[in-house]
Amino acid sequence: GQQLNQSPQSMFIQEGEDVSMNCTSSSIFNTWLWYKQDPGEGPVLLIALYKAGELTSNGRLTAQFGITRKDSFLNISASIPSDVGIYFCAGQYLNYGGSQGNLIFGKGTKLSVKP
Amino acid sequence: DVKVTQSSRYLVKRTGEKVFLECVQDMDHENMFWYRQDPGLGLRLIYFSYDVKMKEKGDIPEGYSVSREKKERFSLILESASTNQTSMYLCASSDPGPLSEQYFGPGTRLTVT
Numbered sequence: 001g002q003q004l005n006q007s008p009q010s011m012f013i014q015e016g017e018d019v020s021m022n023c024t025s026s027s028i029f030n031t032w033l034w035y036k037q038d039p040g041e042g043p044v045l046l047i048a049l050y051k052a053g054e055l056t057s058n059g060r061l062t063a064q065f066g067i068t069r070k071d072s073f074l075n076i077s078a079s080i081p082s083d084v085g086i087y088f089c090a091g092q093y094l095n096y097g098g099s100q101g102n103l104i105f106g107k108g109t110k111l112s113v114k115p
Numbered sequence: 116d117v118k119v120t121q122s123s124r125y126l127v128k129r130t131g132e133k134v135f136l137e138c139v140q141d142m143d144h145e146n147m148f149w150y151r152q153d154p155g156l157g158l159r160l161i162y163f164s165y166d167v168k169m170k171e172k173g174d175i176p177e178g179y180s181v182s183r184e185k186k187e188r189f190s191l192i193l194e195s196a197s198t199n200q201t202s203m204y205l206c207a208s209s210d211p212g213p214l215s216e217q218y219f220g221p222g223t224r225l226t227v228t
Binding site: 035040042043044045088102105106107108 | 119124148155156157158160163173205207216217218219220221222224
């Protein structure tokens with residue numbers, strides 16, 4: 001089946017640092033989504049991207065839909081302690097005929113605070 | 116705001132028990148999904164439904180069944196719970212169509228002993 005490679009798997013941040021993570025795929029997607037999950041909670045949608053090359057911001061978060069449609073990145077600027085959690089990318093393809101395919105999830109990037 | 120609720124946050128069941136996990140969404144979404152989430156494996160799709168009384172197998176349907184009698188409610192059933200079904204279960208819903216984001220519930224942490 002289709003797979004997404006998300007990196008890094010984990011990272012430690014110091015307050016104020018910028019953070020970057022990305023997802024790559026061997027397949028073309030029509031939609032890229034970025035979610036954040038706090039411990040014990042369900043994923044919450046952060047940003048949705050629908051067009052190749054699209055760059056979208058949500059506060060301190062910026063995400064881009066790669067030109068090749070096989071990758072996406074998420075940047076967090078000036079990180080704060082509440083940014084800790086697990087960030088997931090998800091790609092969605094269209095089936096032949098244009099119906100919605102299922103979401104394919106990356107395995108997540110765990111953001112922790114440097115001790 | 117989209118709201119997806121799940122009947123329990125934490126559940127402990129014994130091996131062999133029949134387990135029902137309930138999910139309700141209030142946004143009139145046509146699509147509903149059940150995932151399980153395990154460390155190192157990410158989110159894996161168990162079953163999904165694009166309409167009332169309609170269901171499709173996801174990537175890991177074995178040991179599970181689902182029921183969608185009403186548009187807003189999607190139930191996941193473990194016919195005979197086993198210890199390898201200990202996991203976090205997440206329900207999601209979305210509108211149909213190609214540009215459609217999935218919204219998740221808070222999850223049910225199921226432990227089978």
